[in-house]
Amino acid sequence: MLSEKYKFKNSLFNQKSPVIKSIIFSSLLIGLLFAFLLDLALGSVSIPIHEVINILLGQEPEKATWANIILKFRLPKALTATLAGAALGVSGLQMQTLFKNPLAGPFVLGISSGASLGVALVVLTASAMTPTLLADLGIISDFGLVIAASLGAALVLGMMLVVSRRVQETMTLLILGLLFGYATSAIVSILLQFSSKERIQSYIMWTFGSFSGVTWKQLIVLIPVIVLSLLTAVLQSKSLNALLLGESYARSLGLTVQKTRFSIITSASILAGVITAFCGPIAFLGVAIPHLCRSLFMTSDHRMLIPSVIIMGAILALIADLFSQLWVSQMVLPLNAITALIGTPVVTWVILRRNSQKSFPS
Structure with a gap:
């Protein structure tokens, strides 16, 4: 039997027609394209958007x-920010559903800390590694960071899963x-x-968070891992x-709960761990983005939530990257400071909202 809370979620889902949801989803896609172009156009050197488009299309710009x-930096x-926002948003959504906890996320539940520990073990103890964290690393070392960060994230998430049952x-x-x-x-x-x-x-510079340290060579590692995990x-x-609906109901539908839980843990850990490895521990995006999408589409259906979270996460990450560059001329602010300013109001709203009504499945 459906719980009252899940019925409430489904009633909200029915309040928006498919046409309205399609319009909202299309608007998000347009917003993503606009944010992506802005991230390419604005910075210490402003470039007209039409010139940005010409460069992407392979045409000669006004200035060489x-x-x-655009192409080298x-x-x-921008691609890293897009992937990072999508990955952290989906990872947070998976954990919120798995733990049935609206405040769950890679940062809040210590997943990013576990990934940071994995990276620290590689960076601070590997004698063969150069002092610069990612700048001079080859593909093999990139995979080493990915594996270390993912294992660290999986370790903490697994511990949290065991504790959550008690x-x-x-x-x-x-x-x-x-x-x-x-x-x-x-x-x-x-x-x-x-x-x-x-x-x-x-390591300290890495903990501030940044999308600008990832090169094309490292994107060869980052893109397929993130895309496969999102799929x-x-x-x-x-x-x-x-x-x-609960584990009992899931079993009645023929779902193997243990196998499903392991699959979710693996996917969420890789998404959070890989982004943490390359970009540093990015706070709050994983918590805030799923709630924004639930409120926007008024649904708990993951068939709608996961694609919308991917797009919304990419938009917010691009916006955070823009703000980190535009506040101070010739200076880039720590990315974590910007994401905290974005995520804190959303998390505060969730806490206050739960005091008035229980809006999350238990």
């Missing part, structure tokens, strides 16, 4: 330097997630004490919908 700026950064209170689970995050941070602090100054500086999440839509 504009082509170098801004286009890899703890019913949302706040208790969140506190335990924060404690796991503090524990991993403590281990990183110990590693920092035994590392060289160059590696410490590299896996799309294929999990029906399973995630079934989990909203």
Whole structure:
């Protein structure tokens, strides 16, 4: 039998007609294209959008330097931001459904901290690694960072999953997630004490978060891993919908809960871990984006949520990247500061909203 909360979600889903949802989805696609072009056009050197389009189409721009700026620096950064926003949003959505917790996310539940620990172990202890974190690494080292960050993220997420079966209170689970995050941070602090100054500086800069450090060579690793993980999440839509109804109901539908849970953990860990490896621990996007899409489409159906979260996540990541460059001339602000300013109002709204009505399946 459907719970009252799930019925409430389905009633909201029916309030928007397919035509309205199509219009909203199309608007998001247009917004994504516009944000992508703006991210390419604006920066320390402003380039007209029509010139940006000409460069992307392979035509000669008015100034030859504009082509170098776009193709060598801004286009890899914009692609990285698009992938990062989509990956973190979907990872947060998966964890919110898995834990039945509206405040779950890679950062809040310590997943990013686990991924950071994996990267720290590679960066701060590998004797063969150069002082610069990603600039001089080859493809093999890129895969090493991806594997290390994903394993760290999976370790913390697996621990949270075990704890979630014993703890019913949302706040208790969140506190335990924060404690796991503090524990991993403590281990990183110990590693920092035994590392060289160059590696410490590299790691600290990495923790600020940035989309600009990823090169075309590293995108060869990043793009297929993220795209395959996102496709896996799309294929999990029906399973995630079934989990909203509870494990017993999911089993009655023929779903193998243990296998499904492992698949979700793997997908969410790779999405969060890979982005953390290449871009640093990006806060709040994974928590905020799913709620924005639920409110926009008024649905809990993952067949609609996952594509919308992918697009909305990419838009917000591109906007955050824009703001990190435009506030101060000739200076790039820490990306985590911008994402916190975006995500904090959304998380605050979720907490206040839950005080007035229980709007998330339990």
